[in-house]
Amino acid sequence: MPPRFVLLEDDDGDQFEVDTTTTIGDGATANVLAGRVCGTATRLALKRIELRSTEIAAAVRREVAALRAIGCHPNVVRLRSTRGAWKARAGEEKLGQHVWLNLEFCSGGSIESALSLPLSVGRLRCVLAQVADALAAVAAAGFAHCDVKPSNLLLLRERDDDKHGEPDDDDASSSSSPTRSPSSSSDPGESPGSDTGSSSDDGASSPASSSPGAAADTAGASPVVVVPAPHPTSEDNEKERADGPPAAAAPKRGCRCGCGWRVKLADFGFARPLEPYTKRRVEGTVRYVAPEMMVPSRNPAAADSWAFGALAYELATGTYLYDFPGSEDCTLKAFAARIFRDVISDAPVPLPDLRSDAPPAAQAWHKLLQDVLRKDPAQRLTPALIHAHPFFCTLV
Secondary structure, eight states, X not given: OOOSEEEEEOTTSOEEEEEEEEEEEEOSSEEEEEEEETTSOOEEEEEEEEOOSHHHHHHHHHHHHHHHHHOSOTTBOOEEEEEXXXXXXXXXXXXTOEEEEEEEOOTTOBHHHHSOSSOOHHHXXXXXXXXXXXXXXXHHTTEEOOOOOGGXXXXXXXXXXXXXXXXXXXXXXXXXXXXOSSOOSOOTTOOSSOOOSOOSSSSOOOOGGGSTTTSOSOTTTSOOOBOOOOOOOHHHHHHXXXXXXXXXXXXXXXXXXXXXXXXXXXXXXXOEEXXXXXXXXXXXXXXXXXXXXXXXXXXXXXXXXXXHHHHHHHHHHSSOSSOOTTTTTSOHHHHHHHHHHHHHSSOOOOOOOOSOOOHHHHHHHHHHHHHHOOSSGGGSOOXXXXXXXXXXXXXX
């Protein structure tokens, strides 16, 4: 019988252990295994990628470059180390070998499985503010994530994150399996890539109080007052494009609704530098892909803003921004063609109402969706500026 833990060494000479019995996630070219730092209780999410082609090798290089450029940010899953990278020059990798990305383990799973939708105003603002901070950090590092979606947003207790992602042994055995309101069947719009993040711990049950969805979702039930703040304008966008992304990342805000969970952006497998490029195949998950990323000549500068808008719509309503009857039963090609037709059409993007009676919150919410879901990327609020939107202003 093979051993449960296999000892490996990363590119820096440090040892880590792979748990061969626990798979966190699977994809077409990669899978994510559980692991730990050798001799400690610090858990890892180990992304194992097979370099089947030079295209995959290039994507892995971009993923590592993006994570290293971002560094340690409270709302981005941290890359701790690598194995098998980069002993060959770009384009000269030995195909068939495996590269390991040793990533921060997030015990709360993804918001796709952990939160019941639609969210209250308070919970919605809490989650989206943290995602906005993550996207600002990604843009400041010179990259676009290009696959922002619920399953790539992971949860970690703030008290564990304060200890650099090293949970107590008691915490390591507790996790949850909360429910999600929208249909959770496989999405025909899913890309063939794999999630780099971690799911709930290996099947262990826990008291409801330890679940990110267990806290009563009433954080935004009472009237909300938004303190006005200067609103980013098209001139701000133009200035930001001329001067480049801000030198400093966005304000680092954690949980704002009392649930105690921190949101982490994960899976940079489709990450791109903020520069135009050409590619025929659509990359990412079709439901969240911006219109300009559905054509061969692409510029990803504002693509994450569109995905942020699609995510915001979904979290607020429990439904997808673009959907149609029978979408779960059609082929990926037919699904992509239909979504492409809907996205590039002249039809206006719907603006759903919030679960709130507070007019200021509703007005700011509609303005946020309008600003990030403009089909012309030149008119869209850029990722570096989303976190400054009035919807995320201080609550009183």
